[in-house]
Amino acid sequence: MSQIQPVFFYFFAGVAIAFSLLVIFKKNPVSSAFSLVMVFFAFAGIYALLQAHLVATLQILVYTGAIMVLFVFVLMLLNIKNTPIDWKGTSLIRIGTTVGVSAMLAVFFIVSFKKANFVPASGLFSPERVDEMGGNTQVLAELMFSEYILPFELTSVLLLGAIVGTVAIAMRKNKRGES
């Protein structure tokens, strides 16, 4: 079992990188959206490999289930014509600088991560201890409802504000001021 996990990781990583490049290079936003769905699924696989079961589930439920459906819904709603590749109009200097700087920063981060040589430390929640306490989801749920109860409740206020704000922004107003 432990022999096959690197294969899975590199498979998911390759899929994620390939499809995230497609997100940028596809000219049709619908193709970008569906490439992004594939990226999210690959990320969920990596979370599962990292023993973060709750995060993997939330990734599929919230990102691919809710956020991407919202994106595709807006794409269908706006009915955007197949625009000519929109980054063709951007100046080559800007594209070159952006790609160059991003690649440089990525290489810088990779080298520094490699040099830093992270050694897994034995912390409060070692894998054995988490298994003993009832698994990743149970431990996270206990944390969520004890130590993080205030931020957890505040997220409901945030979501309420987001709902009200979205409705207020997107509502079509007619001339007489009635909604």
Next chain:
Amino acid sequence: MSIIPGVEPWAVLSFAAIIFFIGLAGLVIRRNLLVVLMCIELMLNAVNLTFVSFSQIHQNLEGQMAVFFIIVVAAAESAVGLGLIIALFRTLRTLDTENLQLLKE
């Protein structure tokens, strides 16, 4: 010892960095507002993966709590962002960021 058996921690972190900078490049290069928003989601995902891998490296689950809150904020952000895009498209009939220069005039 490693966080995924057979995979060094720096490989996972480097993968997250690569995705983050792909998202950053797309954010600057693309001019379609919807794709810009998708690139922001890509960057948020990369940060989430960094949080999870550091939470495994330090064997401390509070990093995964941070991921939970980031997912909530990302959901709220994309809902508000898409509402703004709909309102913009209704008034300007375009999603090209080059045409959104109302504040410049």
